[in-house]
Amino acid sequence: MFAITTLLIASNGSSDLYNGILHPSPAELRSNSRLAQYMKLATPGWQTDDLGFKLFARPLPDGGMVIFPALELLGDTRARRRFPDYKPLFTKPQIESLAQAFFQIIESQEYRARERERVLTHDLRVMSREIYQNADAARDYINDQNYIYAAKRIDTVIAAQAILKMRIDALDLEGVSSLKSDHSIAIYKKVDKVVRCLKEISLKGNRNIWLTGGSTRVVNGPNIFELAPYAILDNALKYSPENSTINVSLTDSSGTRITVTSLGPKITKSEQDLIFDVGIRGLAAKETNIPGSGFGLNLARKIISDVFRGSVHVQQSPFEQQFNGRLYFETTFTINLPSHSN
Known part of the structure; x- marks a missing residue:
């Protein structure tokens, strides 16, 4: 999923560690004890862990944090613990650029989610107003025994409610029916x-x-x-x-x-x-x-x-x-x- 080892911390404090695909970390650097060490160092910016590996953390727009741990950097001091075939590949600016790109992806997703919510809220208000106004008019027509016009208003209420249901169902297909x-x-x-x-x-x-x-x-x-x-x-x-x-x-x-x-x-x-x-x-x-x-x-x-x-x-x-x-x-x-x- 990620090119280098990545730790994602959600806004509720839960975390997931993903090993790098292109630059995997040794198993010893992904153990539960190492994860606990990374969590302690989860503050924005550059940190150095107890083995001398570098760690870079960047807050995310959803309240979480992305961390790139267990790093050895080009042009920087080597870690005290060495592993065969695990050598420096990236510079500090490259890691910082990667974190910025990750931030922008999450920010874009958050923006789209907020925009969809804004549009839905607007549509719900319009449909709600439509239903209320026509139901209120239908009641007046019924009180005046004008049943033909009352029926037309009720038809509009039914149509507006059907559109409202389709709008909501569109946001949650599983709420409509099982895709199976x-x-x-x-x-x-x-x-x-x-x-x-x-x-x-x-x-x-x-x-x-x-x-x-x-x-x-x-x-x-x-x-x-x-x-x-x-x-x-x-x-x-x-x-x-x-x-x-x-x-x-x-x-x-x-x-x-x-x-x-x-x-x-x-x-x-x-x-x-x-x-x-x-x-x-x-x-x-x-x-x-x-x-x-x-x-x-x-x-x-x-x-x-x-x-x-x-x-x-x-x-x-x-x-x-x-x-x-x-x-x-x-x-x-x-x-x-x-x-x-x-």
Whole structure:
């Protein structure tokens, strides 16, 4: 896992010692008694242990610490204890650079986790407000015996609750169902459910979603398929301008194809595959200042590719359209699935 022997101390005080792959330490320098010695010296900076080996410690942004123990350094004094074939390979600046790189990796992961939490909190507040306002309006309509409008409000509450559940499930797939479970999933039914749920909410943002085509096919796997079209549609709703339409289409051929077409910010050729990586957002998407975690599209690709053995990709028209002083391009996400007859 690590090039040189590395001791990780978690914020709760627990520790794990990993032997180096490229420069392994002798077993005597990884014993429990040596680990206790390293823990005593776990203060930031350079230390020297009782055998004369150097140790470098660096605090981490999550409250833990990374330690590189049992070091002999180029250009420095040798340790009092010697081991065959265990010789100095690194300088002090090289070890310090390694610790800095480790810090930056952890910091980046922590930042992405905080960003995802911030976006989720924002979405939960929006959905919670939506549920409360519509439930309150439904109660007033019922008191006035206006049951038709009350039913519409209740439909919106149900849709908002379904979206809320999908949003939470997306963060914890094991909370949805075991990935080992096997279901026969009707593709059209799941896509239609996502469209109906988001349609109720999208109309409030002056956007509309249309579903055309159809599918009689099924896919087999865990009951998480709907999270993929949800993530892509949610992304389309987030970035499309007001008074625009999002078109969803299903067709059966040798497999099943699902397309989601909407107006969105520019995606460069180099970004078209990268935006499916975790934590990655296109430059134009970032410039909109719309909150985003770079998590949804990565989730969609993992579900489609890794779980259902399909593929998902994006393509964009080169012709720009302008809304409210901002440029948009027709953007199509395509899901291809190896489906079976129902």
